[in-house]
Every structure is written in structure tokens, then in C-alpha cells.
Amino acid sequence: MTTRVAANGIEIAYESFGSPEGRPLLLIMGLGAQLVHWDEGLCRLLAEQGHHVVRFDNRDVGLSTHFHDQGVPSWGTPPAYVLDDLADDTAGLMDALGWAAAHVVGASMGGMIAQTLAIRHPARVLTLTSIMSTPGPAIAPPTEAAAAVLRATPPADRESVLAQAVRTSSIIGSPGYELDRQQITMKAALAYDRCFDPAGTARQLAAIMASGDRTELLAGVSVPALVLHGEDDPLIPIAGGQATAAAIPGARLVTYPGMGHDLPMALWPQIAAEITKLTTEGA
Template identity: 50%
Template sequence: MKARANGIELEYESFGDDAAPAVLLIMGLGAQLTRWPMPFVEALVARGYRVIRYDNRDIGLSQKLDSAGVPSIAGLLVARLFRYRPRVPYLLDDMAADAAGLLDALGIERAHIIGASMGGMIAQMFAAAYPERTRTLMSIMSSTGNPALPAADREAMAVLTKRPKTKDLDAIIAFGVRAEKTIGSPGYPVDDAVVRANVTRDVTRSMSPAGFARQMAAIVASGDRRKALATITAPTLVLHGTDDPLVPIAAGRDTAKTIPGATMVEVPGMGHNMPDALIPVVVEAFEGLVARAGVRV
């Protein structure tokens, strides 16, 4: 389904009773809504929530901003290294405004906001900019943009930034499988056939290398967001794997330290993904947050 939000078209899916408390799921860099596992969605619906997952701008079936051009990944890495803001088409703030626009389009006044990786950054900025619309905030395997935080593992960074330029579908799928295995959870390995099926599903649904680059540019140009995060008033939970090679656990700890009153759940063996075996852990952590906050309805 499509909705007009913040001046652009976003692809979204809604599950559960429209009148139930809403949970908005925001996915990460270059990742489509399909990366939110259906067992996770179904577990939340079974617990009485309405769950919305959507493609961020520039990815999946949502509107592509191709007229904005394609940022250089190498240039973005240089900008990050020397800590200057590159000129970019949009920022994480704009992507948070997309989320607010989607809620407007669906007639939802307030929602529980859950974001993973870059989606966690967008969720954080949503909670900072729209406190009255944020029931709770759950930031998963994400970061504050603090430049002092440790960098990603070299191999994990390579699969993020050195994507194949070929149009050969088999090569692209093979790269995607290698990337998933590189950043995945060592304590919760996923069967190779499942990884390949998921990568094939996403590549077949949509490919947008230019959109990936523009999203990455938004992260780099948004820089250190701790000042904004320090204003968040929503009940917040930070969940992070202790074995995340892409966004090290220090980033999650920094997020929890920065957001007032935030609690932290550290998951041994979890990397930069959400395998089915960990879904009960994530669901229980979310339900614990909602129970402590007393804002289920």
C-alpha cells in the first residue's frame, strides 16, 4: 500500500486491528520493510498491537529521489574521517518527518516507535522532534553519531561500503549472502538456505544502489546527534548485541547513557541482525518497556 507522507510516497504494510495501539517499525540503511521478520510482526499483533512497517524513502517500493544525484561513498567516508558535513539531499531529521507523515496519513496520533540500525537513528530523532506522538522508543543496534565511538569491524565495514557494481543477479545475491553472514549473530547462526532466500526476496523486490548512497549520506551529514537525544522524554529501551561487528556495543551503551532515563538490554551472541531465535527476546524486552512505562493504550 502507498501513502503520501511528508511530500513523498511511502510503501507500507499494516497488520492487526486498526484501533489497537500502534507500533511503527523503522528499518535500517538500505533495508526494506521485509527485513522486519514476519514472526516478529505476528508476535506483536498477537499481543494486541497494530503493527506498521514501511520502506524508508529511496529504498524498496517507496519513492526514489533520483533527481538528487548519487553521493560518492568514498567521499562520505572521507567526510566522516575528517568530521565535516557533506552536502546531501536530506538528513535523518527529514526521514523522521517521513515517519510522522505516515502516521498522519494513517490517522494515528501516537505510536510506539521501534527502529533498527539507521532506523534506530530515525526513531531517536522522531522521539526528539515529536515527543507528544511517541508512546515509547526502542532503539535496536543503533548509535548516537558520537565521533568518539569505536569504528565497525573492518570486514563488516567493507561489506557495507564496497558493494558490487555488476548487474548480474547471481553475483548480487552472492554478495548479499556474504554480507548477511559477515554482520550476523555468531551466537544465533541462520541457515544458509534461509539467508539466500531472504536476500533473493529483497533483491527481486527492489534494488536501489543510489538510494543506499543517499541514505548513507544522511547518516554521515547528520553527525553527532547527542544534543537532540538528550531532550527525549519518551520511555526508552536500548537493545544491542554484544557481538555486533558493524555497530559495536559501545554505541548502544552511549545511546542509553545519552537518552534520559533509558534502560539497556545487552544480548550476548547477537550481531547486527534479528534472527528468528532472538525474536522472543526482543518482544519480551519491548513488552517490559511498555509495562514499565504504563502506556499500552
């Protein structure tokens, strides 16, 4: 069941899995992605391993607050917000959940938010897992084909949105694993029916580009940290993961051959095991 709570002056929509007595685990999703993009199967697997899992919609996606009055960002104009604000939203959600601190997992832009949370609110982060992310947009630029995905004009109708989701996954997904067109289409339909707001995604992208590089600030992060990255990621190439692990003292880097910019179902057991090892044992 989706719940909406007040957090950092906006409303955040979230869902939870597992016992409230479990280790608190907060999942932060990436650019334009909703909480449903943390697959329910992966969430339940993490819950089975002793976590109280919460997945949520960042601002400007899904059922959380949208900044419609800010319009579509244009070159040279200030962004509607930056990653600091998204990190503060996350801390506000933790306040609403009654969590003094949590194990924090972020994927792609979610990894950037998780890194920023650990920098801005270090006492709130028990462990940090950064997946297919980077300390700064210039460190690991996308391939031309992946960059074209980011620049693509959003379709106007539901059927075209679903078709575009499959095309996007065929470009930035995992070449070492079979493309599950049916699952991608179902997930895209679920997200579309919850909320379709391409202008919100554009505002999130503007926030990423305006937030700069976190490398120097990550040197001050002292919590146990794990970096997971696909070796065949065209959107945020592996250099982004390597730079993240190098920037955080003591961080452990785990890479996966054949993995691109997604979370293949076949890797869920390995990914869940790595996260569980971190949340139970530390780095």
C-alpha cells in the first residue's frame, strides 16, 4: 500500500516491505524512475534477509509532490532544485518514518542522492550502497547512443511511451542478460498509469547537472560503503563506480560483467547478498 507523508515541505509517497523490527533499508531510485522501478521481487528478497525495506518516489515523479509551476528547465536558467534538496527530502522521509538512521541504497541518480545524504546528514546513514552511479556527471560521460536516450523527445501517448521504454532498455540495459520485453512493458505501463510527467524528469536532470562534483566531499564520508556497478554500463560507464569507490574511504567495489544500466533479475541474489553483508557486517 502506498502512503504519503509530509517531508521537507513536500509530500513523499512510499511503500514498505518486511517487519518494522528489521534493519531499516531505504531505497532511492534514479532519474525519472518511480518507486515501482525497485522491483517488488528484489524488495521482498531484501526483506527476507532481515531488512525493513522502504522504496519511495523522489520529488517530481510518481505520487510525490511535482513542481509543475517550474515548467521545463531551459539552458541558462537556475534549476528548480538541486541534489541537496532531494537528499533533504530523503532525510525528511526518515523523520516521518521515525528512523533516526538507515542503511541507504541508491541507484543511478539515487546513488548521487545517497552520496549527498551521507555528506549532508552523516548521522542519518548507517551504511551507504551506491549502485551504477558516479560522484559527478563529467567523470563517466555516457556513450553517444546512451546520451541520445537522455535527449529523446518524450512520446505523447501511452502506447508510444511503452515502446520507448523497450527501446531505451535495449540501448542502456544489460547486454549479458536477455531483454525481458514483457516485464519492461509491464513496468512502464505501471509507471505511466501512476503518473506521467516528463517535465519532472527534465527538472531532475537539471538538478544533477547543477550539483557539480562530490569527489572531495566524499572523502569525509566515514560509514561503511559498497559500490556496485555493471562492467557494460553505457549510461554511467564503470569509471563512475570506480571513482565513487576511490572517493569514499574504505569503500568496497563489486562489478558485474554483462550488467548495464539496470538491475537484471538474475543478479538480484548477488546484489541482495552484497547489501545484506554490508548491513550486517559493515565494510
